[in-house]
Amino acid sequence: DGGITQSPKYLFRKEGQNVTLSCEQNLNHDAMYWYRQDPGQGLRLIYYSQIVNDFQKGDIAEGYSVSREKKESFPLTVTSAQKNPTAFYLCASRPRGWFNYGYTFGSGTRLTVV
């Protein structure tokens, strides 16, 4: 079945460490997104990519980095510069040009700083 796979489901990070969250899709979607979810805050856009080798900052990009070397993959790195990284992270995708298409979401990664 087609979908988005996020891994790991749970991730623990020590202070000062960089960690990378994986997002893989087999939907042949061109656009991919990373959102952060905090309690009572809804979802906020971190980064997005509409095509391979191109990506744009969202509303809260500071302390995060991404790459898009393959259409299927859009990994998110949470760097040590991110002051409050504990959150739930969701990856999403959308077919190119389908602006009225509701995005498909992965099942998320819960990141906790220990």
Add this chain to the structure above:
Amino acid sequence: AQTVTQSQPEMSVQEAETVTLSCTYDTSESDYYLFWYKQPPSRQMILVIRQEAYKQQNATENRFSVNFQKAAKSFSLKISDSQLGDAAMYFCAYRSARSGGGADGLTFGKGTHLIIQP
């Protein structure tokens, strides 16, 4: 920048009853899309219903329907015959119809927690 407001942090309804979740948004654009997403305890985001701003007819998907008032910038979700499986967080979201640049990405409200009383 667009904003989406959900004024009801939590709602409760008896099973089989009808409930309406509110959403308002602020935009200067005339063409856009609106969505309602459901997030059950599994945390998976599930698309419930979508509405194109240029369509006057309100969208309907089985027990779910919307009341879209473009002039009032209001987009409420009505759930009829509520079921225990409807219990979840519900998020209203906005997307510009413009392509490229900073127009991509969904803007979400903070969500409404829906409780279904058996």
